[in-house]
Amino acid sequence: MTRPEPFDGSAFLPPGVKHVPGMAQELMDELAPLLAAEGIDLNNPPEDLDVFNAALRSASERRNMELFIPVGEERVRALVLVFSAIKQVAMGDEGTGIAVLSAAVPQATDTAPSVGHVCGVTWAMLDSVLSNRLAADALEGFVIPAGEEALRVAAAHTLIEARHGGATTSTAALIGLHNGANAMVGAVLALAGVLITAARRLDTSVTELMRGELGRGEAGELAAALARLETPEPSAGGRQRRKAHKKERRTEASTVRRADARLFNNAVAWYSRHEADDTEDVQMYSFGLEAALAVARGAGLDPHSPTDVCALATFVALLPPGDDDEAAGAEHLILLGSIPRYANYRVDQSQDDPEWQAALRRCIGIVEGSSAESDAGYHHASWPEPVGDLEGLVHRMVLAESEPERERRLAAELILPAVSGIPRVVEWVGKGRPVTSTGGVRRADIAALGGFLGLDVVGVASPSLSTEGPRELTSMWDHPLLENWWTTLLEMGILETSSTRVKPGEKAGHPLAPEEIEQFVRVMVAATILPSPEVLEPSEGYTAWVVINALTEAIERGAEAVLPTGLGFGAEVYAGPVLRGLADLGVANVTRDKRGTRVSVPADLRLPVAAGARYVVRVLQDAHELG
Incomplete structure (x- = not known):
């Protein structure tokens, strides 16, 4: 008997459309008990279509909750798997941490959690922490600790959704854009980055954080503790303790903010000297770069890392605004276009470091919509014909x-x-x-x-x-x-x-x-x-x-x-x-x-x-x- 490959099953396939006979009937059979609870008999549906659609929406929402919000023993199994993976990542063994997640299966069993359940508990904890603005501010500068580009992009997307309290309500986008495996691993890597940084800034350990409330899949207390870093309360010990606390803060999140401000100013100054055509060009680049750096930090991506800058470009390109919003479309293009220009600045400042050169080519390719090989659009066959002899x-x-x-x-x-x-x-x-x-x-x-x-x-x-x-x-x-x-x-x-x-x-x-x-x-x-x-x-x-x-x-x-x-x-x-x-x-x-x-x-x-x-x-x- 051959052992099934990790991440085998429909939940891990890339997005696409495939006709499966009887699939619609199977789905309706699954929804039938939930519709019955809404007073709808599928064998004798109501004539009022609005009533039926409202009941169908409610049943579908409850079905999604079952798929992504486990309870009881299923919840415990999902949390154990998540924290087992994070423990390995926190110890520096990213490969093992990611491999641990292969124990998740398409449909939950008595011994293994489903991919959906792992995603659900992880998304919920991220939503709880990052939707708290002060807690998110206290985590300023945290980065996704591991993973290849596809996983980092999935993690970045998850973090951006969670900052708006919406990872748990964005299942279609997260699963559809990244596939089940990447969405799950990306979410866990995102949570690992949050917990590693939180442990350091709260002067504790990741293992300690995963006990108690967090071990139950709840993160309200963690969010409150992080928020207090941004608003320290007066306590016994008086002025000296508050001064020491402020000094500690300066070495963490606030230091990252000041460093990012210097990076932004230096990059814009370099662009204005070496690349810009006029003042308007500088202003557009400033607007785009400021937005790009904000997205990077919010998505757990390090602007000092060539790998993360490529992931940033991929993520931004992945989520363009709607075609009907012309203004937002223009802003999106300015943001996206600032990323390769920023990479060009890093190439110059690093004295043509090969990793930054590769990042520049990759980012250019992403902006131009070419394949993963950024120079695809410039292959020898596409070079211009010589003018004259x-x-x-x-x-x-x-x-x-x-x-x-x-x-x-x-x-x-x-x-x-x-x-x-x-x-x-x-x-x-x-x-x-x-x-x-x-x-x-x-x-x-x-x-x-x-x-x-x-x-x-x-x-x-x-x-x-x-x-x-x-x-x-x-x-x-x-x-x-x-x-x-x-x-x-x-x-x-x-x-x-x-x-x-x-x-x-x-x-x-x-x-x-x-x-x-x-x-x-x-x-x-x-x-x-x-x-x-x-x-x-x-x-x-x-x-x-x-x-x-x-x-x-x-x-x-x-x-x-x-x-x-x-x-x-x-x-x-x-x-x-x-x-x-x-x-x-x-x-x-x-x-x-x-x-x-x-x-x-x-x-x-x-x-x-x-x-x-x-x-x-x-x-x-x-x-x-x-x-």
């Missing part, structure tokens, strides 16, 4: 360039800050300067290095919220132009680094030849268009093609080219830094307003820009063939 264009420009034109190009290249700054940075490095473990200059040297490029930047340990004055960087790598320039100086042998110092390289002792200057500019252009060709993501390749096509058109026409609209959210996120990088480098003029984005290339710099773009095209074509 860039290879032929470069070849023709090289052959047609006259000596006066060559001299003007060289003069234009020499006055680019990235080129004119070369002898200055070599002199500044002198016999050697210290570098950080990442190979970049120290924060104290960022202002000097940026000055060689005409950048108003300064290195700081913690950025302020002001948008006035120098751009504050926690690392040299936070600025794309600084990163590209430093890397190119090293690649071309103008500088070289050891584990602790930078010093002049073998090519630093003499001026660069004209062809070396052209190569330097070409490499800088290519690195700006495609910063990381060795780890090329489809969305970055898509964006690079869009930018290259605009540059090609601008060079061929000798006039402004307009970037196409409707590129998709991912392309818009990636295109901003690329275009700003080209403008900062001095090789392109970029104008952005509500009418669109326009790009032009100075006449004397068209050849090196085209040559740099051509190199990127070759990389993209190789990737396309491999992809």
